[in-house]
Amino acid sequence: MSHKVIVxxxxxxxxxxxxxxxxxxxxxxxxxxxxxxxxxxxxxIEKLSEGKHFDQVAFLVERICGIxxxxxxxxxxxxxxxxxxxxxxVVPERALYIRTIxxxxxxxxxxxxxxxxxxxFIGYNTVWMWAWKYREPxxxxxxxxxxxxxxxxxxxxxxxxxxxxxxxxxxxxKTLDELVPAVDMFRGAVMDDPVxxxxxxxxxxxxxxQAIDWCVVGPTAxxxxxxxxxxRDEPYGVFDRIDWNVIVEKDGDxxxxxxxxxxxxxxxxxxxxxCLDKMPKGEIDADIKEVPPxxxxxxxxxxxxxxxxxxxxxxxxxxIRHKIRAPSYMNVASNKVGAVGGTISDATITLAAxxxxxxxxxxxxxxxxxxxxxxxxxxxLIRLSQEKTNKLKEGLSNARDK
Amino acid sequence: xxxxxxxxxxxxxxxxxxxxxCNNCDIEILDCxxxxxxxxxxxxxxxGSVRHADALLITGAMNRKxxxxxxxxxxxxxKPCVVVAVGQCALSQHMFRDSYxxxxxxxxxxxxxxxxxxxPPKPEAIIAGIVKxxxxxxxxx
Amino acid sequence: xxxxxxxxxERLKDxxxxxxxxxxxxxxxxxxxxxxxxxVRFLFKDLGLRFSTASSIDTEKGFExxxxxxxxxxxxxxxxxxxxxxxxxxxxxxxxxxxPGAEWIEREIWELLGINFIGHPNLKRLLLxxxxxxGDYPLRNKDEP
Numbered sequence: 001m002s003h004k005v006i007v008x009x010x011x012x013x014x015x016x017x018x019x020x021x022x023x024x025x026x027x028x029x030x031x032x033x034x035x036x037x038x039x040x041x042x043x044x045i046e047k048l049s050e051g052k053h054f055d056q057v058a059f060l061v062e063r064i065c066g067i068x069x070x071x072x073x074x075x076x077x078x079x080x081x082x083x084x085x086x087x088x089x090v091v092p093e094r095a096l097y098i099r100t101i102x103x104x105x106x107x108x109x110x111x112x113x114x115x116x117x118x119x120x121f122i123g124y125n126t127v128w129m130w131a132w133k134y135r136e137p138x139x140x141x142x143x144x145x146x147x148x149x150x151x152x153x154x155x156x157x158x159x160x161x162x163x164x165x166x167x168x169x170x171x172x173x174k175t176l177d178e179l180v181p182a183v184d185m186f187r188g189a190v191m192d193d194p195v196x197x198x199x200x201x202x203x204x205x206x207x208x209x210q211a212i213d214w215c216v217v218g219p220t221a222x223x224x225x226x227x228x229x230x231x232r233d234e235p236y237g238v239f240d241r242i243d244w245n246v247i248v249e250k251d252g253d254x255x256x257x258x259x260x261x262x263x264x265x266x267x268x269x270x271x272x273x274x275c276l277d278k279m280p281k282g283e284i285d286a287d288i289k290e291v292p293p294x295x296x297x298x299x300x301x302x303x304x305x306x307x308x309x310x311x312x313x314x315x316x317x318x319x320i321r322h323k324i325r326a327p328s329y330m331n332v333a334s335n336k337v338g339a340v341g342g343t344i345s346d347a348t349i350t351l352a353a354x355x356x357x358x359x360x361x362x363x364x365x366x367x368x369x370x371x372x373x374x375x376x377x378x379x380x381l382i383r384l385s386q387e388k389t390n391k392l393k394e395g396l397s398n399a400r401d402k
Numbered sequence: 403x404x405x406x407x408x409x410x411x412x413x414x415x416x417x418x419x420x421x422x423x424c425n426n427c428d429i430e431i432l433d434c435x436x437x438x439x440x441x442x443x444x445x446x447x448x449x450g451s452v453r454h455a456d457a458l459l460i461t462g463a464m465n466r467k468x469x470x471x472x473x474x475x476x477x478x479x480x481k482p483c484v485v486v487a488v489g490q491c492a493l494s495q496h497m498f499r500d501s502y503x504x505x506x507x508x509x510x511x512x513x514x515x516x517x518x519x520x521x522p523p524k525p526e527a528i529i530a531g532i533v534k535x536x537x538x539x540x541x542x543x
Numbered sequence: 544x545x546x547x548x549x550x551x552x553e554r555l556k557d558x559x560x561x562x563x564x565x566x567x568x569x570x571x572x573x574x575x576x577x578x579x580x581x582x583v584r585f586l587f588k589d590l591g592l593r594f595s596t597a598s599s600i601d602t603e604k605g606f607e608x609x610x611x612x613x614x615x616x617x618x619x620x621x622x623x624x625x626x627x628x629x630x631x632x633x634x635x636x637x638x639x640x641x642x643p644g645a646e647w648i649e650r651e652i653w654e655l656l657g658i659n660f661i662g663h664p665n666l667k668r669l670l671l672x673x674x675x676x677x678g679d680y681p682l683r684n685k686d687e688p
Contacts, residue, residue, distance in 0.1 A: 038669060040420075040421075044504075045498075046682070047501065066429060132436040136436070150430070150522055151521055151522070214643055215645075233615045234619075320600075336643070379451065467672040467673075
């Protein structure tokens with residue numbers, strides 16, 4: 001008689017009680033509660049900001065989140081420019097165009113990144129590889145313009161630090177041209193593949209009322225029918241001079257969030273093209289020397305939603321208070337209603353759908369509510385999610401064969 | 403050099419830990435596994451359990467909440483396990499050195515075998531670093 | 544859209560201690576802290592403004608909290624300012640019972656500045672480590688020697 005060896009999917013160290021980022025409490029297959037524990041990335045940036053002068057702060061806030069690397073410095077300089085009378089009154093026109101181009105290029109790279117991770121979570125590793133492969137040329141463009149694939153150091157109070165050279169523009173345009181067929185492919189894959197539809201439709205629904213009560217922003221809000229977008233509501237850069245659309249869906253599920261991000265990719269490409277067309281020659285920096293006392297609020301539409309910065313100045317060369325609110329702060333909290341009620345195999349994609357940091361989604365634990373015992377970790381969850389996709393694939397092909 | 407270490411350099415399985423990073427380095431590490439860089443053809447694989455890891459890739463500025471977890475993970479890794487510090491934060495804590503929420507730098511907590519500077523280091527830099535480390539281990543007799 | 548300014552001024556009347564039109568899109572007004580719950584309920588539920596975040600600062604006069612509400616249709620911010628003069632036992636009514644989106648914002652202020660939010664359903668550590676010393680609030684100005 002053979003002996004069965006049972007391999008436990010469980011904590012490798014029974015005494016390990018380290019709180020994970022997301023702790024899902026389950027009864028059977030169903031998620032009944034969720035604990036969200038943050039603070040692993042808290043580096044005290046608001047306090048550090050008080051010790052740096054206004055020029056240095058831009059470099060500091062760039063590193064709040066690697067993926068929205070241009071949103072935080074942009075919102076920050078807008079907050080300071082708010083004290084100075086507003087971006088449109090302070091910043092030269094060419095710089096406004098450059099800021100917009102950088103902001104939208106960042107949106108493209110961020111959405112492609114998310115698409116890849118989402119594909120990975122539901123078991124389509126090809127989607128991951130393709131999405132990130134098409135992300136590379138975008139990073140090349142950043143390197144060409146700014147000198148770095150990430151952390152662009154482009155924003156300063158009163159303008160931008162580097163110009164876009166004339167000879168770079170045709171290369172930028174070519175990259176955008178080559179990107180569109182790839183986005184077409186992703187859109188086709190998501191809209192037409194019955195398995196992907198089955199995996200994402202009806203999952204992790206956030207209703208419009210919940211979206212409002214939890215004050216969510218960005219694609220998470222727009223997928224639930226909440227029509228907000230800072231680029232239209234309080235235009236910055238040149239968003240009020242360009243033709244573009246705000247993408248809003250109404251179902252509030254993971255499928256809707258995916259569609260919003262894919263369609264936004266098209267909009268971003270169009271915005272950048274228009275900017276490259278219309279961008280005038282001229283100065284790129286207003287050479288601001290002093291910040292008067294006052295308070296200012298700056299916000300941009302980061303890939304994840306409204307990124308908010310508040311600056312209080314007393315006329316010296318350092319802020320006396322810098323308040324930062326990243327978009328994920330509001331969106332991740334909404335998982336309390338979005339993820340509860342679903343199954344464990346859907347948990348990963350639901351948590352990922354609000355687009356938190358990659359590290360956040362690494363750190364998940366599943367705990368059986370009855371005895372508070374940890375039964376799986378994040379990698380197990382991803383595997384479960386991928387298995388569900390395989391089962392669906394089998395089910396659909398069996399149905400076809402009958 | 404013992405047999406185990408030599409075997410380790412033929413095919414390295416890496417486990418990634420973030421101790422309070424902004425994610426840039428983490429994404430660049432993941433990038434190494436995408437088609438353009440494709441480190442899997444060198445036998446380098448990203449594993450989901452530290453029990454299978456030959457190398458720990460550590461990023462982050464050593465956030466106070468994250469360090470205890472990082473130490474526990476290191477303790478669980480089967481030895482020999484090399485520790486790779488990826489990114490400026492893991493090297494010197496970068497501009498977060500004076501923050502109230504970061505503790506000691508990584509190499510005062512764990513023994514570091516490889517430092518890959520950059521903010522973030524490009525995938526080419528990470529790969530070059532790992533190749534240097536592998537050669538160093540192989541040449542040590 | 545001056546309508547919004549008028550609606551607020553009309554409802555709150557003399558509760559408003561100070562009103563600043565910093566620019567066409569940035570409005571700050573000061574209230575006594577006892578009026579915060581009713582005001583926030585009015586702004587959120589009746590006027591449909593979106594809560595963006597709340598910022599807090601340690602000043603000589605006391606702890607100041609600014610609640611930032613966004614009027615998306617006009618791209619304006621209405622920031623409500625309150626001052627908590629008692630620095631030894633600072634407290635104010637929580638607005639989380641009105642909408643859950645405020646929960647983390649208030650927790651963060653409690654944790655980093657030490658202000659107690661009365662009626663908050665879940666006032667426990669959010670950002671700092673478990674072993675961070677009690678009573679040490681990183682965003683408070685340390686007393687000069």
